[in-house]
Amino acid sequence: xxxxxxxxxxxxxxxxxxxxxxxxxxxxxxxxxxxxxxxxxxxxxxxxxxxxxxxxxxxxxxxxxxxxxxxxxxxxxxxxxxxxxxxxxxxxxxxxxxxxxxxxxxxxxxxxxxxxxxxxxx
Amino acid sequence: xxxxxxxxxxxxxxxxxxxxxxxxxxxxxxxxxxxxxxxxxxxxxxxxxxxxxxxxxxxxxxxxxxxxxxxxxxxxxxxxxxxxxxxxxxxxxxxxxxxxxxxxxxxxxxxxxxxxxxxxxxxxxxxxxxxxxxxxxxxxxxxxxxxxxxxxxxxxxxxxxxxxxxxxxxxxxxxxxxxxxxxxxxxxxxxxxxxxxxxxxxxxxxxxxxxxxxxxxxxxxxxxxxxxxxxxxxxxxxxxxxxxxxxxxxxxxxxxxxxxxxxxxxxxxxxxxxxxxxxxxxxxxxxxxxxxxxxxxxxxxxxxxxxxxxxxxxxxxxxxxxxxxxxxxxxxxxxxxxxxxxxxxxxxxxxxxxxxxxxxxxxxxxxxxxxxxxxxxxxxxxxxxxxxxxxxxxxx
Ligand code: FES
Ligand SMILES: [Fe+2]
Numbered sequence: 210x211x212x213x214x215x216x217x218x219x220x221x222x223x224x225x226x227x228x229x230x231x232x233x234x235x236x237x238x239x240x241x242x243x244x245x246x247x248x249x250x251x252x253x254x255x256x257x258x259x260x261x262x263x264x265x266x267x268x269x270x271x272x273x274x275x276x277x278x279x280x281x282x283x284x285x286x287x288x289x290x291x292x293x294x295x296x297x298x299x300x301x302x303x304x305x306x307x308x309x310x311x312x313x314x315x316x317x318x319x320x321x322x323x324x325x326x327x328x329x330x331x
Numbered sequence: 332x333x334x335x336x337x338x339x340x341x342x343x344x345x346x347x348x349x350x351x352x353x354x355x356x357x358x359x360x361x362x363x364x365x366x367x368x369x370x371x372x373x374x375x376x377x378x379x380x381x382x383x384x385x386x387x388x389x390x391x392x393x394x395x396x397x398x399x400x401x402x403x404x405x406x407x408x409x410x411x412x413x414x415x416x417x418x419x420x421x422x423x424x425x426x427x428x429x430x431x432x433x434x435x436x437x438x439x440x441x442x443x444x445x446x447x448x449x450x451x452x453x454x455x456x457x458x459x460x461x462x463x464x465x466x467x468x469x470x471x472x473x474x475x476x477x478x479x480x481x482x483x484x485x486x487x488x489x490x491x492x493x494x495x496x497x498x499x500x501x502x503x504x505x506x507x508x509x510x511x512x513x514x515x516x517x518x519x520x521x522x523x524x525x526x527x528x529x530x531x532x533x534x535x536x537x538x539x540x541x542x543x544x545x546x547x548x549x550x551x552x553x554x555x556x557x558x559x560x561x562x563x564x565x566x567x568x569x570x571x572x573x574x575x576x577x578x579x580x581x582x583x584x585x586x587x588x589x590x591x592x593x594x595x596x597x598x599x600x601x602x603x604x605x606x607x608x609x610x611x612x613x614x615x616x617x618x619x620x621x622x623x624x625x626x627x628x629x630x631x632x633x634x635x636x637x638x639x640x641x642x643x644x645x646x647x648x649x650x651x652x653x654x655x656x657x658x659x660x661x662x663x664x665x666x667x668x669x670x671x672x673x674x675x676x677x678x679x680x681x682x683x684x685x686x687x688x689x690x691x692x693x694x695x696x697x698x699x700x701x702x703x704x705x706x707x708x709x710x711x712x713x714x715x716x717x718x719x720x721x722x723x724x725x726x727x
Contacts (some may be wrong), residue, residue, distance in 0.1 A: 279659030305589035
């Protein structure tokens with residue numbers, strides 16, 4: 210999606226809306242609803258501990274409901290709000306590794322990860 | 332209820348001693364002269380898996396692969412009738428590298444120097460003012476390289492192979508073919524360069540002795556009584572190839588939180604796709620010289636370690652997946668599996684480089700493998716046998 214013309218514009222509610230029941234995640238859309246795996250991984254690495262903690266504390270409890278809701282549709286038929294919810298949950302996969310496994314080692318671990326980047330899609 | 336306590340006995344040193352017990356010469360892991368011998372004896376004389384047929388989806392699909400250890404660049408293309416061919420990526424006019432793109436789809440390849448143009452079968456189709464040459468077009472095709480597709484993987488061979496890939500795998504061929512990679516339709520990749528000899532890099536991934544030291548958070552929980560080193564159930568050998576069969580520890584604590592959901596839903600997806608049950612499904616299988624596949628269908632990945640010099644190598648890790656994700660759960664679970672596996676792998680690089688720095692100093696003449704590092708010993712023995720044979724055939 211090309212949205213270069215929106216650079217500098219205020220993000221409108223229309224661009225952060227999520228399916229009913231997932232409103233609590235809307236404040237995380239701008240940071241964590243990322244369409245590409247390598248970029249989600251990079252966001253884990255460049256985010257602050259507070260950003261990860263805030264996102265994980267709200268999103269982890271909504272993971273099962275979100276997947277159960279999204280599983281009701283073919284992946285190719287997701288609406289924009291549903292796709293944003295999917296992308297948020299994919300970012301959660303990365304952030305959860307920081308919060309559940311690495312804990313205070315996360316910053317050091319980010320250095321290790323920087324040498325093994327995912328290959329961008331051709 | 333009195334549950335019987337699980338017991339675990341790793342394979343004994345007595346069972347593994349047939350491979351020898353002597354220290355291994357350290358020079359094989361850093362000496363430039365030994366590296367030169369490996370290039371000739373091993374990498375120019377072995378089948379090498381360089382990709383997967385899912386990268387060549389249709390007639391005209393091609394990939395370029397640069398194999399530094401033999402200073403080659405290859406063009407691998409699918410022809411009009413679907414056949415896979417490999418060529419040196421070198422223009423037969425005056426040697427120019429032909430294809431600059433890493434991959435793509437096209438019916439012909441044109442050299443950027445004098446515009447000789449080749450077809451998917453490697454034949455020269457046209458060349459400007461060709462009448463002035465002293466050769467025929469039929470003599471001017473791209474130079475072919477031996478290629479075979481086996482279990483979905485594309486193998487190339489820089490010499491004249493004495494055996495097909497199947498014969499070279501021997502009794503390993505049949506179980507290897509059952510692995511889900513044979514059916515894969517897509518992959519996600521990560522890679523790294525490392526200041527370490529290719530064998531030192533490769534060895535890291537074929538011993539479990541280091542797990543609880545190097546991976547306290549990512550691998551630590553798997554190192555639990557009665558198997559605190561997470562040693563495998565057994566080791567298996569097929570000629571120069573080898574595997575370890577992972578032991579499932581029933582004592583491990585159940586995963587929690589997002590980890591439980593990620594791991595649980597990928598197992599569901601692999602079950603639905605019918606991917607369980609392969610004989611090598613719990614094995615970490617190594618094809619000589621530089622390829623591994625980890626069998627469990629819920630987190631199957633391959634790694635190829637390419638030599639870049641006596642003290643340098645590159646690891647390429649790929650997660651091969653069968654089919655598109657069926658639903659959101661499977662998409663989430665694949666992402667979780669790949670990110671968590673990369674989290675483990677990245678912890679090794681630093682300590683492998685530290686090992687190379689020590690070896691390259693020449694301070695120690697020998698390295699010592701314990702019984703549970705038998706796969707590392709087996710790789711060295713297989714390499715060294717080829718090096719010795721090549722030496723004696725070439726007056727060394
Ligand atoms: S070198 Fe390729 S056409 Fe001359
Ligand atoms: Fe490791």
